[in-house]
Amino acid sequence: MNKQERISSVQMTLLFLFFMTGSSIVIVPAPLTNLAGNGAWISLLMALALGMLLLAGVLYLYRQYPKLSLVEQGHLVLGHGATFVLLIPFTCVMFWNVAGIVIEIGTFFKSTMLKETPTYAVNTLFFVTIALTAMAGIEVMARMATILLALMFTFIVLVWVLVANLYHPEYLLPVMPDGIGPILHAAYVVYGFPFSELVVFSIILPFVRSEDTSRLGKHMYVALVVNAMTLVASVICSIMVLGPLSGDLKYSLYQLARLIFIQEIIERIESVIGFSLIIGFYFKASILLLILIRVLKDMLRLKNEKLLAFPVAFICLLLSLTTYTKESELEEVVNITWPLLNNMAYSLPLLLIIVVTFFRSKRNKQQQV
Template sequence: MNKQASVSSFHMALLFLFFMTGSSIVIVPSPLTNMAGNGAGISLLIAMAAGTLLLGGVHYLYRQSPNRSLIEQGRLMLGSRLTLVLLIPFTCVMFWNVAGIVIEIGIFFKSTMLKETPTYAVSTLFFLMIALTAMAGIEAMARMAVILLALMFGFIILVWLLVAPLYHPEYLLPVMPEGLPPVLHAAYVVYGFPYSELIVFSIILPFVRSEDTPRLGKQLYIALAINTLTLMASVICSIMVLGPLSGDLKYSLFQLARLIYIQEIIERIESVIGFSLIIGFYFKASILLLILMRTLKELLRLSNERLLVFPVAFICLLLSLTTYTQESKMEEIVNVTWPLLNSLAYGLPLLLIIAATFIRKRMKRSKPPSGENRETEVP
């Protein structure tokens, strides 16, 4: 672990909040409402419960070895070979994850603001920005997160407030018109994105300063709660304004911004809102690229991960331009395959390392001290 780079637990929690909220605030509300209807809030709570369990596992491993990442803990508990076998799929899925975020950036621009701009041009510029940000390191990114997170959340709250005259609370009823199955299906999808992805954050938790270790867990749980409340507020606001159309219109928060009109003074602000939402895409992709670089560095035992920035970004760019060529197929993958794939690629290594750590800890506790093994002499 490079001790020269370190951040406070507060800044790490901000990065975690950005990682969980960055792209999900734009992508999640519309398909979630489309699947669960007015029960979308219940789906979010179920998915958050699953995410809280995963965060509990990540925090458990961190408390056992604050200076070791998930890879280092895996080598200690499972051995180098088994860890390598488990983390090859882990790393491959992370490549697709970075590519998927930038694909969503391109689709967002193509659907809303830059309709005539080729997707490859948008993706190339974003990967260049993302690579330069990841190269700056976690300390610079943590300082950036304070400003960018305030900007993103400020514009989101501004949208909630300015569309308040259009709210119709009666649209929130009935809560589950089609019963429980659609709610559970939506919870499964939201668990896959973004909650199951929080496991990869365990790679960079050792960057937290040692004196801040006791406070980190509480701050991460608070960040997860803020993420869920933000998503839920966005879903509820969309339903109260758009009603049944909230699930049919993509990027519902952007659609709300298009409806803002106050006395010919405030109108047509959706472009400003759109670019503020793009901040979330950009910064989450930067964090994920930083985690991917760190993972490759530890797996390959390299001395400097900065050498990997542009090659890795270029591979992700090629994946983004060739893997998901049709938007409908990408939606099918996200709604069906992605939660299962994340559970296997991300969740399985975490569970095995937790199990091995727990068993070894119990064995150490049950093993008596060497002095107690001596038989007591009978006179």
């Protein structure tokens, strides 16, 4: 992870799509449907609109300072002291988010495939793998993303196709049986996760090659829409197959895979599907750990951030084993606290830097005139 590392805009977009889809494709559909019912897909479209506004802010700063990360932009615009104080919550929430992803991995395994395996064994194995991946650097991760993303999306689409004989379109009606309130609540939750998290990508956008800068914005908007449409399709498929149970059964896509049965030739493939979905968790956590290390490197002005990989991973491991020991506590945090924390820690620093940058550039233009 040195300054010489460079990737194309397409590779950055693949990393962005993996980051946005990785864990959300497993976690989001069930609780979202539980909150909004048949109108869950409307909530996703609302959250997408807010996410696109947030991405527009990230890209605005990137166009102003294409060679600077968000931390460096803050140093330039707000000063070192103010930026350090402002990004302390940003960094703390990132620690919690990395730990939260691995908590979800452990919960997924305990609920589905490895029910007798201790949580600490699963979490430790994942953190060692995640730390090694982050140490490999963004160029290696970008090359990995091409293969792993294709694998994950292939299995997602495969599940949609193989359960097609179980679809009941009539389950999609009525769309809003309880009015607009639950849909707005669900939109708030799904905006908090995963859409508000896209702010962290402003840390690694400077790795894009200078000749690809002009194309990056278009590619990232496409990736965000693909992510939202994938979630919408998963929600609609879950409702058409599971009906009223789609909001009560966790890990909807995995539950659909368990129902696949074709002439005693294709059946019981949920383990294969499950491990392919775990790829999303693993790679998102790797990207987030890489970004967290870059944030610490910029804030502390370190020369070799590779030294931080395993210490940071170890702290996140301890958080994953001690923060939430009950599944019900984690669900409450994801539905209520996580969206608020992400908005406070991620969106507010970004908006503050955008406002100061906008007025500063406006003043400079007036002085030039």
